Amino acid sequence: MNIQTAYHGNIxxxxxxxxxxxxxxxxxxxxNEFALLPLEGNExxxxxQSTSTPDLAFITTNPFLFFPEYDFELDGASLDQLGNPTTEDIQVxxxxxxxxxxxxxxxxxQAPIIINTVKKSGKQVILTDTNYRTQHQILAQPAGKKG
Known part of the structure; x- marks a missing residue:
């Protein structure tokens, strides 16, 4: 399928x-349909990227790279919607x-994207009753440093 993208042009x-x-x-x-595309030179x-709206593209990352202690549980309805994936089949x-x-x-x-890598289904889950927010600085400044 050919799609027009925000960052990669027509691909x-x-x-x-x-x-x-x-x-x-x-x-x-x-x-309802997205492609997960690499950023060239950055793993x-x-x-x-939305497949139908070229300007709709979200920069994403694996949150565990920046927040190793990140932890949450998916509710049953979300798991059902994703096709009841195993832990190994989930990408966050x-x-x-x-x-x-x-x-x-x-x-x-606060609102991770959950992907069932086997069924190729996704869902953005909004976590409630949590201390997670919509804006956590990914490159936290080391303690004692002024910037």
Whole structure:
């Protein structure tokens, strides 16, 4: 499938790699199909690109790279919607808010993207009753440093 993207221009993506978001993403309920694309020269960040809206693309990352203690449980309804994946079949992503300078960029830990890597289905889960917020600085400044 050929798609127009926000960061890669016009590209061809393999249909088998497309991700289905049955209920869309909060705020984008009509967007049901995305491609997870690499950012060239960077293995830590990816682009979650809508296949139908070229300007709709989210920079994402594996939150455990920056927050090793990140932990949450998925509710039964979310697991059902994702096709009841095993732990090994789940990929967790956080949507980033990229800022200038980059060291000010933040990750949304309150609403992770959960992907069933086997069924190629995805869902953004909004965690409740948690201390996680929508803006956690990914490049935290070491203690005692002034910037």
């Amino acid at each position: 061809t993506v393999n249909d088998e790699e497309l991700l289905s978001f049955i209920k869309g993403i909060p705020g984008f309920h009509d967007e 830590w960040f990816q682009v979650l 992503l956080s949507i980033l808010t990229v800022k200038d300078p980059f060291k000010e960029s933040t990750a949304n830990l």
